[in-house]
Amino acid sequence: MYHRLISKAALGRLPIYLNYLKSSVTSPTVSASVIAHGLGIGEVTVRKDLNLVSGEGRPRIGYFTGDLIDCIEQALGLCSSIPAIIVGAGKMGCALQAYGGFAQFGFHVLACFDSNVSKLSSEDPSHLVLPMEELEPFCRKHGVHLGVITVPETAAQSVCDRMIRSGITEIWNFAPCRLRVPDTVTVQQENLALSVAHLHMSARNRQAKAEQSPEYQP
Amino acid sequence: MYHRLISKAALGRLPIYLNYLKSSVTSPTVSASVIAHGLGIGEVTVRKDLNLVSGEGRPRIGYFTGDLIDCIEQALGLCSSIPAIIVGAGKMGCALQAYGGFAQFGFHVLACFDSNVSKLSSEDPSHLVLPMEELEPFCRKHGVHLGVITVPETAAQSVCDRMIRSGITEIWNFAPCRLRVPDTVTVQQENLALSVAHLHMSARNRQAKAEQSPEYQP
Numbered sequence: 001m002y003h004r005l006i007s008k009a010a011l012g013r014l015p016i017y018l019n020y021l022k023s024s025v026t027s028p029t030v031s032a033s034v035i036a037h038g039l040g041i042g043e044v045t046v047r048k049d050l051n052l053v054s055g056e057g058r059p060r061i062g063y064f065t066g067d068l069i070d071c072i073e074q075a076l077g078l079c080s081s082i083p084a085i086i087v088g089a090g091k092m093g094c095a096l097q098a099y100g101g102f103a104q105f106g107f108h109v110l111a112c113f114d115s116n117v118s119k120l121s122s123e124d125p126s127h128l129v130l131p132m133e134e135l136e137p138f139c140r141k142h143g144v145h146l147g148v149i150t151v152p153e154t155a156a157q158s159v160c161d162r163m164i165r166s167g168i169t170e171i172w173n174f175a176p177c178r179l180r181v182p183d184t185v186t187v188q189q190e191n192l193a194l195s196v197a198h199l200h201m202s203a204r205n206r207q208a209k210a211e212q213s214p215e216y217q218p
Numbered sequence: 219m220y221h222r223l224i225s226k227a228a229l230g231r232l233p234i235y236l237n238y239l240k241s242s243v244t245s246p247t248v249s250a251s252v253i254a255h256g257l258g259i260g261e262v263t264v265r266k267d268l269n270l271v272s273g274e275g276r277p278r279i280g281y282f283t284g285d286l287i288d289c290i291e292q293a294l295g296l297c298s299s300i301p302a303i304i305v306g307a308g309k310m311g312c313a314l315q316a317y318g319g320f321a322q323f324g325f326h327v328l329a330c331f332d333s334n335v336s337k338l339s340s341e342d343p344s345h346l347v348l349p350m351e352e353l354e355p356f357c358r359k360h361g362v363h364l365g366v367i368t369v370p371e372t373a374a375q376s377v378c379d380r381m382i383r384s385g386i387t388e389i390w391n392f393a394p395c396r397l398r399v400p401d402t403v404t405v406q407q408e409n410l411a412l413s414v415a416h417l418h419m420s421a422r423n424r425q426a427k428a429e430q431s432p433e434y435q436p
Contacts, residue, residue, distance in 0.1 A: 005419060005420065005423050006419060008412055008413075008416045011412055011415055011416055011419070012409055012412050076415070077415070077418065077419075082418060084414070090313075090316075091309070091312050091313035091316045092313040092316075092317065094309050094313070095308075095309035095310040095312070095313035096410070098308075098309045098310075099310065099410060099411075101394055101409060101410060101411040102410075102411045102414065104394075104411055105411050105412075105414065105415040105418075107411065107414055107415070107418075146414070146417075146418060148414075169421060169425075170417055170418055170421040171417075172413065172414055172417055176319055184428075186417060186420055186421035186424060188413060188414075188416070188417035188420070190413060191230055191319060192314070192317060192319060192320075193317075193319040193320045193322055193323050193325065194226055194229055194230050194323075195226075195390065195406060195408060196302070196320065196323065196325055196364070196366075196390055196406075197229055197294070197295070197323040197325070198224075198226045198229055198406070199364075199388055199389075199390055199404060199406035200295065200300060200323075200325075200364060200388055201223060201224060201229070202223065202404055202406070203387060203388040203404035205223050206404060207387075210402075
């Protein structure tokens with residue numbers, strides 16, 4: 001089934017709507033303006049977001065609360081549990097394996113793989129690190145199509161190739177390099193430094209604007 | 219000085235231009251179309267990006283290579299070293315402290331702070347973890363205005379308040395909660411799960427579109 005592509009910003013608001021609908025709405029129907037008011041988010045934004053996942057609301061009624069919850073959960077993939085694996089049991093790999101936020105969108109990190117046998121896990125079941133040889137059989141057995149790369153730049157392409165041979169079609173790459181992949185594979189490049197650079201630039205501009213304002217007092 | 223706000227996507231391309239100009243351009247002038255062709259990026263995109271950091275190029279000439287390098291470095295903040303601190307020496311905090319990518323944009327993580335004394339560092343100088351009591355004097359002494367929050371949700375607001383009292387005005391928040399801050403403070407909320415959810419949705423749509431195409435063979 002083809003869904004309209006939801007922007008990252010809108011996607012980020014869906015769990016907020018879901019939480020609000022489940023915790024604060026007791027009536028059988030709810031309108032975009034009620035949600036907007038309840039959450040302090042602009043009404044136009046809420047209307048657009050809900051339209052993406054559930055079509056337009058009915059005039060004077062809005063949405064049936066239960067239906068809207070179902071649509072948001074479906075868009076978020078909460079109804080289906082999506083298995084993922086990580087290759088690279090360094091600090092970032094381990095931090096991602098321990099990160100609790102993925103479940104919100106239906107993702108479950110099943111295991112982490114590493115070629116360094118000293119990193120392989122012993123007893124802690126929440127921190128499963130397996131040898132690279134097991135990557136392909138593991139992915140085939142558990143139907144894993146989503147892989148995260150947290151190895152150094154020099155190893156990233158060969159890990160990527162190996163993931164693709166293991167049936168992985170969605171790659172989230174933390175290594176600072178562009179990966180060569182066939183058309184059937186989607187790669188998302190992560191650059192954490194970009195987030196902080198953007199934060200710094202926004203703050204600097206805000207400060208500069210404030211200083212230009214006639215009310216500015218240093 | 220007020221700079222135009224550069225989008226995250228454009229910001230991500232600046233280090234690519236910089237690397238290209240420094241490694242592959244030997245002529246004293248260079249045009250947007252040469253850069254676009256050399257990097258396989260759309261010419262309109264390159265033209266817009268360069269216009270943001272260095273104004274329009276001269277007709278028939280383009281940019282003076284050295285001047286363009288200076289402008290990009292300035293926009294990236296490479297000329298100034300921006301100190302940052304992290305509060306929360308858990309897995310994510312340690313992973314960020316070890317992350318090498320920040321230097322690309324001029325950021326340097328000076329130290330990590332934690333209230334748990336068992337996490338305080340002993341000998342390893344690359345992994346400096348200090349007690350929370352030292353946060354304010356440290357930030358004042360080193361002129362730190364950028365802080366990263368990697369503590370659990372329940373502790374995030376009090377850490378944020380303490381950062382602000384320490385002179386921090388730019389906060390990158392990994393805790394899954396909205397922070398209450400005064401107008402003078404800029405917060406960037408990080409949600410790593412969003413990146414992976416967006417990747418999954420893009421891949422799913424791409425697959426659905428491919429299946430609708432007349433050439434599709436399963």
